[in-house]
Amino acid sequence: MTGSAAPEGDAATVRNERPLEKPRVGVSACLLGDEVRYDAGHKHDRYLSDVLADHFDFVRVCPEVEVGMGIPREAVRLVREADGDDGIRMRGVNSGTDHTDAMHRFARRRVAALGRLGLCGYILKKGSPSCGMERVRTYTTRGMPAPAASGLFAAELRRALPDLPLEEEKRLLDATLRESFIERVFAYSRVTGFFDGRWTVGSLVDFHSREKMLVSAHAPAAEKELGRLVASAKGRPRAEVAGEYRRIFLAALARPAPRRRHVNVLQHMLGHFRDVLDAPTRQALQATVEEYRQGLVPLVVPVTLLRHYVDLRSIAYLQRQTYLEPHPRELLLRNHV
Numbered sequence: 001m002t003g004s005a006a007p008e009g010d011a012a013t014v015r016n017e018r019p020l021e022k023p024r025v026g027v028s029a030c031l032l033g034d035e036v037r038y039d040a041g042h043k044h045d046r047y048l049s050d051v052l053a054d055h056f057d058f059v060r061v062c063p064e065v066e067v068g069m070g071i072p073r074e075a076v077r078l079v080r081e082a083d084g085d086d087g088i089r090m091r092g093v094n095s096g097t098d099h100t101d102a103m104h105r106f107a108r109r110r111v112a113a114l115g116r117l118g119l120c121g122y123i124l125k126k127g128s129p130s131c132g133m134e135r136v137r138t139y140t141t142r143g144m145p146a147p148a149a150s151g152l153f154a155a156e157l158r159r160a161l162p163d164l165p166l167e168e169e170k171r172l173l174d175a176t177l178r179e180s181f182i183e184r185v186f187a188y189s190r191v192t193g194f195f196d197g198r199w200t201v202g203s204l205v206d207f208h209s210r211e212k213m214l215v216s217a218h219a220p221a222a223e224k225e226l227g228r229l230v231a232s233a234k235g236r237p238r239a240e241v242a243g244e245y246r247r248i249f250l251a252a253l254a255r256p257a258p259r260r261r262h263v264n265v266l267q268h269m270l271g272h273f274r275d276v277l278d279a280p281t282r283q284a285l286q287a288t289v290e291e292y293r294q295g296l297v298p299l300v301v302p303v304t305l306l307r308h309y310v311d312l313r314s315i316a317y318l319q320r321q322t323y324l325e326p327h328p329r330e331l332l333l334r335n336h337v
């Protein structure tokens with residue numbers, strides 16, 4: 001190593017000093033073990049209660065209980081009685097009792113209240129006529145299978161809070177979807193917290209500079225668009241700048257970050273080591289990025305190595321990048337992608 005640039009020493013970094021707040025996340029109550037299902041059972045998901053509960057401030061909701069359907073209750077299903085999703089009714093499986101209007105009214109009220117609570121994400125029960133995010137079974141009036149839809153409560157969540165990261169518990173079993181959802185929840189929390197605070201154009205420049213590489217891994221064009229927005233923010237109405245930044249930022253993170261884009265970001269980071277690490281060390285880092293590119297090691301390997309040298313050489317610009325730690329390390333999310 002050349003040791004020619006920033007001083008070595010204390011590993012405490014700007015990045016590590018930044019607190020990771022516990023974002024508030026909505027969840028279908030049965031997934032946390034609440035016995036609220038139609039048969040008085042639950043669908044306890046241990047990953048949520050034993051792992052994510054340490055990092056998320058969960059807000060549990062059972063739409064069917066809260067709307068007054070009781071426990072136990074008759075099971076319901078979605079019936080297509082007219083064209084389009086507006087023609088979907090929620091009916092008791094045996095009695096045909098129509099719960100649609102009550103559920104719509106409840107969902108509008110409850111989702112508005114959840115929006116005011118500052119939710120940063122929502123985990124929904126797969127397949128539920130109320131909570132299912134997508135591909136919920138529907139039936140014709142004769143009881144035959146019809147095209148799938150969203151549950152009524154989930155549809156209202158999507159309509160009223162279109163930027164809110166939503167996921168289903170079963171999809172969280174997939175390492176890529178899990179990492180992406182949790183990254184988006186923390187990003188939502190950061191961007192919302194930033195614009196809810198007393199921000200200035202100067203602090204927006206700083207915020208964007210921290211998020212740059214993370215956004216680039218998802219959507220390089222969006223990162224440039226955000227850069228232009230920040231550069232032209234002075235003198236523009238604040239609400240307009242905030243709304244535009246938030247929308248582009250969240251839409252960018254909602255796109256998957258493919259391996260090749262991670263490789264681009266990692267190589268860009270390597271460029272910052274040109275004058276602070278010797279050639280053999282840089283080549284070793286480059287080799288690790290190449291192993292990641294080939295799928296031989298997971299993302300955590302090059303990121304951990306880079307983070308080590310970033311801290312060791314105190315490269316301030318990189319230390320501040322949320323890309324190096326977009327969610328709590330203990331969740332081990334980058335060990336499997």
Ligand code: SF4
Nearest residue numbers: 029030062125128131
């Ligand atoms: S899926 Fe939704 S409505 Fe059904 S029991 Fe769970 S929380 Fe309640």
